[in-house]
Every structure is written in structure tokens, then in C-alpha cells.
Amino acid sequence: MFVLIVGLLVAALHLYLWKRLVKDTTGPGRARRIGTVVVVLLALLVVAAIGLGRVVGPVAGEWFEAPGFVWLGLAAYLVLALIVLELARLAARPWVRPSGMPDPSRRLLLARGLAVTAGVASAGIVGTGMVTALGPPDVRRVDVPLRALHPDLTGFRIAVVSDIHLGPMLGRGHTERLVRMINETSPDLVAVVGDMADGTVDELCPAAEPLQDLVSRNGSFFVTGNHEYYSGYQQWIGELDRLGVHPLRNERTTITRGAGGFTLAGVNDLTGRSMGDAPDFDRALDGRDPSVPTVLLAHQPVQVDEAAKRGVDLQLSGHTHGGQAWPFHYVVGLGQPSLAGLSQVDKTWLYVTRGAGFWGPPVRIGAPPDITVVTLKPAP
Structure with a gap:
């Protein structure tokens, strides 16, 4: 049951990140396929970090536990940052004058801007948190x-x-x-x-x-x-x-x-x-x-x-x-x-x-x- 719950949570987390960071920021084609593969591999890395550490031991585990858990921390704060930014965008929407039919290029530009902003914010938070956790x-x-x-x-x-x-x-x-x-x-x-x-x-x-x-x-x-x-x-x-x-x-x-x-x-x-x-x-x-x-x-x-x-x-x-x-x-x-x-x-x-x-x-x-x-x- 624990493994199932963890697996579902990891899958949901990465599905949301794929939607916001890959699907919304790319068009159909090579870039989207590469992004999809990267997200799937990162999800598997998190599963390995959580589930295999005690099986293979600390010596072998250090090869995937450290990067897997660092990514998990970054992914969690990416999700939080994206949600906050999306809520802020929705809150501001009624105050923005409509400009006619939606422009796909404008939506793509906005999605990329939100992704970059969330990435910078979460990287800063996680980097600061790592310095604190690993410090005295x-x-x-x-x-x-x-x-x-x-x-x-x-x-x-x-x-x-x-x-x-x-x-x-x-x-x-x-x-x-x-x-x-x-x-x-x-x-x-x-x-x-x-x-x-x-x-x-x-x-x-x-x-x-x-x-x-x-x-x-x-x-x-x-x-x-x-x-x-x-x-x-x-x-x-x-x-x-x-x-x-x-x-x-x-x-x-x-x-x-x-x-x-x-x-x-x-x-x-x-x-x-x-x-x-x-x-x-x-x-x-x-x-x-x-x-x-x-x-x-x-x-x-x-x-x-x-x-x-x-x-x-x-x-x-x-x-x-x-x-x-x-x-x-x-x-x-x-x-x-x-x-x-x-x-x-x-x-x-x-x-x-x-x-x-x-x-x-x-x-x-x-x-x-x-x-x-x-x-x-x-x-x-």
C-alpha cells in the first residue's frame, strides 16, 4: 500500500510538471518528445531513490539517492511555484482588458515565462535549503x-x-x-x-x-x-x-x-x-x-x-x-x-x-x- 501510494503521488507530481513545463511550453515535435523522456526518467529516479536505497545499501545508493532526492525537493517546490503563479495569473485576469481571440503564440510565451520564473524561484529556495541542511x-x-x-x-x-x-x-x-x-x-x-x-x-x-x-x-x-x-x-x-x-x-x-x-x-x-x-x-x-x-x-x-x-x-x-x-x-x-x-x-x-x-x-x-x-x- 505504501509503495502504491508513493508511486501514485510521484506519477501525479510528474504529470503536472510535464503538463506545465513540457506540453504547455513546446509544440508537437522533437522538443516535446525529449522533454517527455526527461520527465519520465526523473520520475523513475525518484522512485529508485525512495524504494531502492535500503535494498542496495548506502554505497550503491549514493549514485541515485542524492540526485533523486535533490530532484524530488526541486520538483515539489516547482509545483508550488507553478500553482502560486497560476493562481496569481487567474486573479489578475479579470483586470486585464480582453484582446480578442486567444493568440497561441502569446499563450506559449506566457507558459514559458511562468516555467522560467518557477524554475528560478524553486532553484533558489532549494539551493538555500540545501546549504542549511548540509551545513552545521x-x-x-x-x-x-x-x-x-x-x-x-x-x-x-x-x-x-x-x-x-x-x-x-x-x-x-x-x-x-x-x-x-x-x-x-x-x-x-x-x-x-x-x-x-x-x-x-x-x-x-x-x-x-x-x-x-x-x-x-x-x-x-x-x-x-x-x-x-x-x-x-x-x-x-x-x-x-x-x-x-x-x-x-x-x-x-x-x-x-x-x-x-x-x-x-x-x-x-x-x-x-x-x-x-x-x-x-x-x-x-x-x-x-x-x-x-x-x-x-x-x-x-x-x-x-x-x-x-x-x-x-x-x-x-x-x-x-x-x-x-x-x-x-x-x-x-x-x-x-x-x-x-x-x-x-x-x-x-x-x-x-x-x-x-x-x-x-x-x-x-x-x-x-x-x-x-x-x-x-x-x-x-
Whole structure:
């Protein structure tokens, strides 16, 4: 069903582009035939990028994933630009004095003008978005007040990173940059909240190795995201543990500094339900010390509903990429309580990082990547 839906969407997208960029801008003949072949090949490239990446692996996938996803991003913004321009043209039409019978050459000139304008606009948007997506993440700093926080834990810093998405377009250099930037914040603890990689350990272990260089006073911890379940989650859990990033699989540990402490818990991602590795809040949280705060790592923000029922003080999540690219964030946000930033559900604080990588088109519009340093403060 997923493949069918994706195939239909790709076909519809490219049919519209063929109509506006090929049929409307050319007459019958060689130019139209060449344009038609190019559009069909680009559609097949997108299908290959979406459907074959996990089949052939990141090494072979880089030959078609990068160009396929770049084109997909450009195609999406081409469609948006063409629709906006067409709506503007229709809105202006009643104010333009009729000039008699329609002139085919005039229509052709107008279609070509709209196509060129849309192409320039979408190329500029996508180019800017690629620079943002492939560039260094922002380092954000957020204070979160927690009840019953011991004075010795005031100022405790948690470096939160999510959605690293190692794969054909993001490799070892990406990880090295993230590790360097995290270490420069001098964190007390590092929380990696899911979607580490888009590929198996065998394919991507060299890209993940720099994680062993993370430095923090109280260690590094990890919970699964949905993409781990597409990439061999059991192997990734073992590999991250080997690299010193300790998985919290529906379990908890106590973090201490001086005479103070808090509970750090982690639950599996919702996607684990289909693989016998479902999130288990009862196992992770029941029996914890109620006199100290609880910080929960959970990949998807929507999991905060269960966290709030159990009196969790703070949930750290990712998954949404902050929407990744405007205006598609309206779709990404469906069903999630928050796309990015700090919010509150009942008495539970929820912080959602925009993630440090990307999935699909290497484009971020209005949602730059980030690493966030969450600083714990006592509640007033």
C-alpha cells in the first residue's frame, strides 16, 4: 500500500510538471518528445531513490539517492511555484482588458515565462535549503524548570541530538562534526533520541564510530527511533553500546551529582510494536523514586501523552525535524503535539529538537538542524 501510494503521488507530481513545463511550453515535435523522456526518467529516479536505497545499501545508493532526492525537493517546490503563479495569473485576469481571440503564440510565451520564473524561484529556495541542511547545526540553549530538583543539580546540562540519519548523503564527516560541537558545549550528559542511521551496521559502522569520542560527565544514552527498525535495530543497539552510547530499552537509571539525583528513563519507539519491541512505560517508570524528577527519552513527541499520565517531569524527543521544509511542516505536524521547541502537556515539559540530519530531500526550509543544550533549573 505504501509503495502504491508513493508511486501514485510521484506519477501525479510528474504529470503536472510535464503538463506545465513540457506540453504547455513546446509544440508537437522533437522538443516535446525529449522533454517527455526527461520527465519520465526523473520520475523513475525518484522512485529508485525512495524504494531502492535500503535494498542496495548506502554505497550503491549514493549514485541515485542524492540526485533523486535533490530532484524530488526541486520538483515539489516547482509545483508550488507553478500553482502560486497560476493562481496569481487567474486573479489578475479579470483586470486585464480582453484582446480578442486567444493568440497561441502569446499563450506559449506566457507558459514559458511562468516555467522560467518557477524554475528560478524553486532553484533558489532549494539551493538555500540545501546549504542549511548540509551545513552545521545550530546550538540552541533552553532552560527547563523541574520540581524537586536538588540544588546540586542546578545548571545540569543535557546535550540533546536526534535524527542524525547517517546514510548515503550523511557520513563520517557529519558524525565527527556533531561530536565536536557536542563536546564543545561541555555537557553533563548526552541524549541521542533516535533515528541514528538509514542503513545497517555493516554498511555504516565507520560513519558511526566517532560517537565513541563523545565526552560528558555522566555518560551518553540512546533510545530507538522509527528508522532503527528499518535498519536492523538489534545490531544498532549493540553497536551503539559498544561505542559507549548506552541504550535505554524501556528502562531507567539514576543520574547523580553531589547529593542530588534524578531518574533518566528511556522507552522504545512506537514502530517497535510491529517487531516485538514495543515501548513499555510501565517497565521503564514503575517503581522509580517519586521524590526526584524524571527525565524521559522518547523519540516521538506523541509519546508524551503516556509520559504525562505517569508524572514524568520532562520528555526529550525528536522525530519531526521541525517540519524540515515549509510548508510541508503542516503535514509533518499531524498527530504530533509539537514540531519543535519547549511546550507543556499537563504538568510534563516536552522538548522537541529539530534534529541534526534530514530524511529525503537534503533540504531544510524554516527548520534549521540543531543540537540543543537543555539546562535543568529548580522550579520556582
